[in-house]
Amino acid sequence: MLWNSRHPGLSCAFCRRNDDCPEKYGKKETYDCGITLHYYCLIMSSGLYQRGKENEGIYGFLPVDIKKELHRATKITCNVCRKRGASIGCTVAKCRKSFHFPCGVAKQCIFQFTGQFASYCWEHKPVQKVAPAAKWANSSHACAVCLESIDTLPSYDVLKSPCCKNTWLHRQCVQYQALSAGMFFFRCTICSNKDEFQQEMLRMGIHVPEKDASWELEENAYQELLQRYQRCDVRKCLCKNGREYAETEGKWDIVLCKYCGSSGTHLACSTLVRCLQDWECPECRAIVHKSGMLFWKYLSSNRKRTGHHESVHSSPKCPRLSSETQKETRNRQMFATRPIADILEDLRSQINLKIITTFNVDKNNIWDGYLKKIRYKDLNPASTICVKFLDHDRQREVDDLENPCNEFFSLLLHNLQNSTLFEGSATSKNLNLDSRALRWGRYFEAGRVFAMSIVHGGRSPGFLSTTLFNCLAYGPEMAEPTIEDVKHFDLLQKIGKIKGSSTLEELKMYVKEYADYLSIAGCLRPVWSLGDKEMLVKDMLTFHVINRVRSPFERFREGLKFLGVLENIQKYPEAFVELFCHRPKKLTSEIFEKLFSIKYSQDKKNRNNQESRIIRFWKEYLGEIEGGKAAASFEEILTFATGDNAVPSISFHPNPTIEFMHADGKIQYRFPTAQMRQNCLKLPMSKTYKAFKESMDFAICNTHIPDRD
Structure with a gap:
């Protein structure tokens, strides 16, 4: 966008004022x-x-x-x-x-x-609900920004903080603070609450610009960060030239603490070899080794040292369990348990039925249609999603032929599952590194689609690997990738050769052969025994599966924060693992019978026998599908009736039903139809099972159904 220099004398085309404020x-x-x-x-x-x-x-x-x-x-x-x-x-x-x-x-x-x-307008503007003014009458208050005295009576010019009980602010002071701090640093000056405070101030008409803070935009704002710390802080420095002497190479090269970066040591002063530069300062080592992050690693190594004596002193709460099983049991005790249906119902209660966001999309270009919508308008994730599909000529299809919301999210997830954002098998995918997608914010949008699909009653993702889910639920530091997470042939070959080394000389040969890759991955180190290969392989897996895609992972995790989904994943990981790591259960005739409720006609005298006959045909038809004797499949029938080829994680809304199409005068209905918005399947009143089966197979198999996994 281009503009000329300011012209103070010209008036605004809208308000006709020349004020420059x-x-x-x-x-x-x-x-x-x-x-x-x-x-x-x-x-x-x-x-x-x-x-x-x-x-x-x-x-x-x-x-x-x-x-x-x-x-x-x-x-x-x-x-x-x-x-x-x-x-x-x-x-x-x-x-x-x-x-x-x-x-x-x-x-x-x-x-x-x-x-x-x-x-x-001045008559319908939102107001703040606070306690009666008498409650504040006997106490004097000051504005939390300018510290000047303030009337404790809510009005247009006086606002009350939503997060602090006795905090009052001048509107003008809050507006100046918001313009200076920007969206990322605008928060309550008393308790530093950001989300609740920003939401209330936005509701009351405070403009919070999406920009960096003013103090970050000053010239040379980060000048001090450009100076790398160069000092040896060990208790006894061996360098004759002093603690601040440093060389770019050799034993007097200074290595910084890998955790804080604010303490250093000469390589010689800490007996470090040149290619092993991971060093922990004493302060960080004391903190890290006491934290839960490394507790289990310490416990595991301690068990190996104690050997068989461990069984004598094992905890009575975990009798006769292996060390790994005890670890998993204790980890589970750290997290709350709750049925997934209850969690999803609570998440779904956030949806505002009064606010509607409409997507006009083409099934053949579903991802671009979604991105086009959110690119030009801020998307309210809690609004009710309304979807209208367009055909190839950009004409709207008949509404009764689509259940748009379920199919919309199913198509989006199918698109993501087969995109360059993920790699791996169809049922166990990890994040892939796509620099263009990262630059365009595609990982963030993928996370947001996951969150919205689960909350809005769509299809559960079901294709993430256990490693990726553990990164989301427990943090990347706690995840332990396996060889099954790697799909790159070259890397599998490298890992196979290193892991298959039978002698120390052979291991050193492979380390030297793959030195370039190991150096890039941060895994290059001297090997002193054949047992070092296990740790080397583990580091290679961690780099490829986790560290290599850390930036995409952070953006994907940010998208999952929408509607509180990530927070609930981290709070109830065992409940969500079924939604993210396992595909929906295979449909059977028994599941289908329980899934659909039957709406019999009210005129029982004339129609009850006919409808009972059709239900017998229906059950027999489901049995033949399960036995592979029918042309249609359970997934195709479910898509035909509801627009989704799997039972969504939060069940259907409304519940699927079966109705009957009786003859209307001379009109005889031969084929089944569906009203997807109501999740309703209407069965024809066929006189024989053969006619019923032929009509069902023909209608369902010849209906356009998107190709899904």
């Missing part, structure tokens, strides 16, 4: 399309939508759209100044008030700079 109205700029605008006047206009990319037009708003909005505003009179050009309207549907942005500020309207960018 960034704190109140946003930055005023004259752009290369000849339009002068206040930033807040632009983004808060009710009829303006961001149809371009961030670098297109003016902050993604196309000039042609801005001119249309200006033309629309010329017909609307401001309810404050009585002049035309009021482009902002109250969000409340029944309210007809319109106003300019500066007029709204003067009238104490509320503008929410988040979500749908809602605006509220």
Whole structure:
């Protein structure tokens, strides 16, 4: 986006004012399309939508759209100044008030700079609910930002912190703090609460820009970080030239602590060889070895030293268990247990039925359609998802032929499962390193799709490896990758040769042969015995499966934080492992009979016998499918009826039902139909089982069903 230098004399095209006050109205700029605008006047206009990319037009708003909005505003009179050009309207549907942005500020309207960018007039603006004023009357308070005295009566100019009981703030002080700190550092000045505080301030009309803090944008803000620590801190330094003497190579090269980086040692002073540079300062070693992260490694090595005496002193709570089993048992005791259905129901309660986000997507280009939607508009993950599929001619399909939400998430997960973001077998995938996808934020979006699919009743992912799930649930430091997590042939060959070494000379030969790779992986070290190969292989696996993809993993984990999914995974790992690491259970005739409830006709006298006959046909048909004697499959029938080829993790909403299609006059229904929005399968009233089976096979097998794993 290009713009000219500021022109203080030019007026904003929306509000017709030439005030240049960034704190109140946003930055005023004259752009290369000849339009002068206040930033807040632009983004808060009710009829303006961001149809371009961030670098297109003016902050993604196309000039042609801005001119249309200006033309629309010329017909609307401001309810404050009585002049035309009021482009902002109250969000409340029944309210007809319109106003300019500066007029709204003067009238104490509320503008929410988040979500749908809602605006509220002076009559319908949100207010803070606090205890009666008498409660605060006998105590004096100060603004938590400027420390000046403040009236403890909530109003437009006085706000109360949602996280601290007795914290009050001036609106103007909070706004200046938000503009200075930015989204990443704006928090309560008393308790440092970020999420709850930001959410309440945004609701009350505080603009929190998505930018770095002002102190980070100063010139040479991080100058001190450019100086590498160069000092030997061991108790007895052996260097004759002093503790601060350092060489780039040799025994006087300084190595820093691998944990804190603020303590160092000469290689010679800590008897380190040149290629082994991992060193822990005494302070960090004392902390780390007492932490839970390394406790089990210490315990395991201690067991090996004690040998058979361990069984004599083993804990009575874990009798006759191996060391690994005892480790798993104690780990499980650290986490709460709860049925997965209850957890998912709680997550689902976040969905706001009053806010709807609509996706218009093409089944053949589902991922790009999803990205296009979220690129131009902030996605509220708690809103109700409404999906409309488009055919190849970009015409909408008939609604009754689709259950859009379930199929939408199923197609997205199928796309991710076969994308370059993951590698491995169909049922055990780890993250793959794709630099382009990382640069474009695809890993974050993948995590967000996982979270939304689970909460909105979609399909459970079911294709992650146990190693990747353990990284999410317990942290990468606790995960232990195995050879099954590696699919690269070259690496498998290297690991196989090192692991298969039968002599120390052979092991040293392979270490020398693969020195380049081991150096890049941070695994290159001298080997003194044949037993060193086990630790070497373990380090190679850790690098390839975990450390190599650490950046994609962090972005993927950030996406999973949506709707509190990651928090619940870490709290209830055993409950979620079935959703992420195992594919849905194989469908059987017994599951199908329990899955569908039958709606019999109310006119039992004439139709009960006919419907009972069709149910017998239905059960016989399911039995033939299970025995492989029918053309259709359980997955195809489920897709035909509900739009999903597997039972979702949170069950169906509504529950699947079976209805009957009786003859309507002269019209005879020969083939089954479905209403996917209601998860309803309608069966034809065939007179013989042969006719019933033929009609079911023909309809289900000839219905377009996306190819899924």
